[in-house]
Amino acid sequence: MNENKYIYLSIGIINLLVYIKAVLQQAGPILSSALFILAGIFYAIGQIMPYDKRARFQSTAINIIIGAIILAILSLTADSITNAAAHLILNTTNSSS
Amino acid sequence: MLGYLIQTVLITNEIMLISFGIINAIAYALNDYKLKAIARSFASDIIVSLLLLWLTYAILYSNSFIYSSLDGSFINSTRYSCPESVSYDIFSCIATAFLAGNNYIYYNGRYEPTLADSVNSFLFEMYGLYIAVSAIGDLTINLFVVQVDLYYIMKPIISSLSELIDLLYFSLLSIYIQYTVILYITTISPLLLSIGVILRSIYPLRAIGSVIISAVIAFSIIMSSLYILDLYIYNEQSFILTQNISYYANSADTIYSYIGSNSPTAASYLQAYVESLSNEIYSYMNQIYSYIADVIFQVFVMPTINLIISLSAFRYLSKLLGGFDINLYRLGA
Structure with missing residues (x-):
């Protein structure tokens, strides 16, 4: 069995994944801030609408803010969450701990 | 990896x-x-x-x-016996060491040969016996007016032994095929698992990823770990024939000496000797058949059970992880 062949392929896959991750990590906060702005626009438009439509605009704005907050948190903490998961796996499987 | x-x-x-x-x-x-x-x-x-x-x-x-x-000596002996490329994977290491490792493996307080070594030594014993019995069967005894051809006495034993030797060769081939399959699966499984995880993270390819992951778990982990069960059953068996092959070689010598003596009483002695020898060989065949049954059980039946369990696990895991429902009965249709 030529294990080197698999190792080179694995390194290639990892490099591709690292690139995709970097793109997403950059896109996440940008999208999050765009959503915050969008939520603000929706909220502002809601203010000038009659009261029945205002409620709908405001609830949409709150929904967008919730999504944006979750996206911001996950984009910024994805590394730490994964590291924590890796540490948890190591600690729970290691016999000496 | x-x-x-x-x-x-x-x-x-x-x-x-x-x-x-x-x-x-x-x-x-x-x-x-x-x-x-x-x-x-x-x-x-x-x-x-x-x-x-x-x-x-x-x-x-x-x-x-x-x-x-697990027992430290057992693990060390299997690591020393299994190929280096799979030594990091405990179950595959045990499975390959048990099937056709490079060395003896230690379990239950003693060192035991691998399955391939056991079958191989049994095959050599059988081959020795076949040669000895064939040598006796080749004798033709001329007693005054009567000619006795020992081939007709030994024919059933010779043909049985020939078929059993063929079966043992096939068993040995089967052991090495299983060994190669496990080795190959273990080498590619980390790569396949990572491909499965990646595909599973892409929503449209989720089902394919699940199938790959479940196949890797079923055939790399579950199937290899089932060989540990085989190892503990194998522990009870050893294919060592109670009587040495040289006994039958000596028997051929004894028959020659009777023929050479030309004594008037030699004919009755020879008749009694050949009868007792053939009776003994027939009873000896019972032991051989019981060993052959063990070999068939360990080399063909147990791996088939392992394969059925692994395929069931593959199907169940595939469904559990959100993959296709793989209906094994309809695969051939």
């Missing part, structure tokens, strides 16, 4: 976390229930892939609690 697998799974998890965030944000913004369901499936996939990583690490990592719970 284990390091690459862990890196791949962890990076994929990071990608899935951010993707989950993006899809979730869009789903909330559009208030789309379908997108929310996709986002939830991403969250569950992250948990599943982390659990898979935990399982793989617990099984493959050399310092894991599974290693420390």
Whole structure:
């Protein structure tokens, strides 16, 4: 069995994944801030609408803010969450701990 | 390879976390229930892939609690006996060491030969016996007016032994095929597992990823670990014939000496001797048949049971992880 062949392929896959991750990590906060702005626009438009439509605009704005907050948190903490998961796996499987 | 697998799974998890965030944000913004369901499936996939990583690490990592719970001498002897390329994977290492390892393996307080070595030595014993019995069968005794051809007395034994030797050769081939299959699966399994995890993180290819992951778990971990069960059954058996082959070679000499003596009483002695010898060989055949049954059980029946269990596990895991429902009965149709 030529294990080197698999190792080179694995390194290639990892490099591709690292690139995709970097793109997403950059896109996440940008999208999050765009959503915050969008939520603000929706909220502002809601203010000038009659009261029945205002409620709908405001609830949409709150929904967008919730999504944006979750996206911001996950984009910024994805590394730490994964590291924590890796540490948890190591600690729970290691016999000496 | 284990390091690459862990890196791949962890990076994929990071990608899935951010993707989950993006899809979730869009789903909330559009208030789309379908997108929310996709986002939830991403969250569950992250948990599943982390659990898979935990399982793989617990099984493959050399310092894991599974290693420390097993007998140290057993583990060391299997590591020394199995090929280096699979020595990091405990179950495949035990399976390959048991089937056709390079050395003796230690279990239950003693060193035992591998299955291939046992079958091989049994084959040599059988071959020796075949030569000895054939030598007796080739004799023709001329007693005054009577000619006795011993071939007709020995014919059933000779033909049985010939067929049993063929069966043992085939058993040996089967052992090496199983050994090669396990070796190949173990070498490619980390790569296949990482490909499965990546495909599972892409929503349209989720089912294919699940099938690949379940195939790797079923054939790399479950099938290899089932060989440990075989090892403990094998522990009770050893294919050593009670009577030495040289006894039958001496018998041929004794018959020659009777023929050469030309004594008037030699004919009755020879008749009695040949009768007792053939009776003994027939009873000896019972022991051989019981050993052959053990060989068939260990080389053909137990691996078939392992394969059936692994295929069932593959099907069940595939359904559990959200893959296709693989109906094994309809595969041929």
